[in-house]
Amino acid sequence: MESSVLAFATDLLDEGADHFFGNLTERARVGGVTLASVYHQARDVFPHNPLRAVRYLEPGAAYFRPDPERWSGLRLRPVPSGAIGDRDPFAEAAAETRRRGLKLHAWTVFLHNDRLGFQHPDCAPANAFGDRALTELCPANPDVRSYVTALVAEHARYGVDAIRAESLHFHGLRHGFHHERYFEQLGPVTEALLGLCFCEHCRAHATSLGVPADELRLTVRDEIRRRLADEQAAAEPTALDAIADGALAAYVDASAATVTSLAAEAAATAEAHGMRLTFMDADGPGKGWLSGIDLPALAKAVPQIETLGYVSSPERVREKVAAFALHGVAPEQLAVILRPMAQDCDGPENLAAKIGALADAGVPEVEFYNYGLMRLSSLDRIGAALNSR
Secondary structure (H helix, E strand, O other): OOOEEOOOOHHHHOOHHHHHHHHHHHHHOOOOOEEEEEEEOOEEEOOOOOOOEEEEEOEHHHHHHHOOOOOOOOOOOOOEEEEHHOHHHHHHHHHHHHOOOOOEEEEOOOOOOOHHHOOOOHHHEOOOOOEEOOOOOOOOHHHHHHHHHHHHHHHHOOOOEEEEOOOOOHHHHOOOOOOOOOOOOOOOHHHHHHOOOOOOOHHHHHHHHHOHHHHHHHHHHHHHHHHHHHHHHHOOOOHHHHHHHHHHHHHHHHHHHHHHHHHHHHHHHHOOOEEEEEEEEOOOOOOOOOOOOOOHHHHHHOOOOEEHHHHHHHHHHHHHHHHHHHHOOOOHHHEEEEEOOOOOOOOHHHHHHHHHHHHHHHHOEEOOHHHHHOOOOHHHHHHHHHOOO
């Protein structure tokens, strides 16, 4: 079974290559590192960082040096983080992984990008009122799609084995903006409707599939207004596929086709450059419909699906793998991320049992979250769990 630890490029910069890779190989004993190449805004506590305890990560920053020729003529371009200075963490990681016989994966957040959304509002999703979700990029937008494929290709020069494609889909209303506020109870239907993208590109795509997108947008807008105005209306458990005589369900299906086609383009680009693309589905089967995640279709479009195994027992790990199988994703096409920290694991035996459950099910790859956010004892727990197999 292949193994790696997810990490931020700032971990490598703050600790130095010898210390950083020494921890990965001597403590965690993994066979690779999954290094963030583009990441969203965050504030985190770092238990073993030698320079700081708390760090802010910039919105939508890149942790490599973009090749100017690759981005010539494109509107959306990655912006290097100010934290890397004149260094290129990916070049440093590439050299070290080659020297140590480790695999290098790129952990890439594609469409959850505050920086690019605010810089290019027309590339952000738009709800039924035309309000833009500026922390995101819309997967139907042509400029966004060009950005995605160029970003995938950019990683090839570093000798990346796999691109872990996080956020390669829609996100909905509640995705975590700074001081995001909801004082009235919106209700699940209102939230779902407010999270749908009705930008010109999404409407044009749906219209091409026979969905009356322009009329639907007005219907959805009126339904949102009704629910926002009336607390009892907001609580009505109306099925989404009953709205507009099924047109809304067809619209959501069209959104899923947009995501699947973009994932297929990204995967083909990766393959053409000697890499593989892993589509990250954090929530798992049955929960991604409104985000455009159609697991059976994606299983045919990309070589691998990755999900989170943030659970307390091996039994729940087995259940999640089985749920993916019911949705068209075979265990051998899965990668699973585990957390070795105390909220999920009470010791190396627990973690080893989860790894064993994955191996017994036929899952070929496991990753661990997150190097800088865990104590060194959690890195030791990974090593002990892997060594016990």
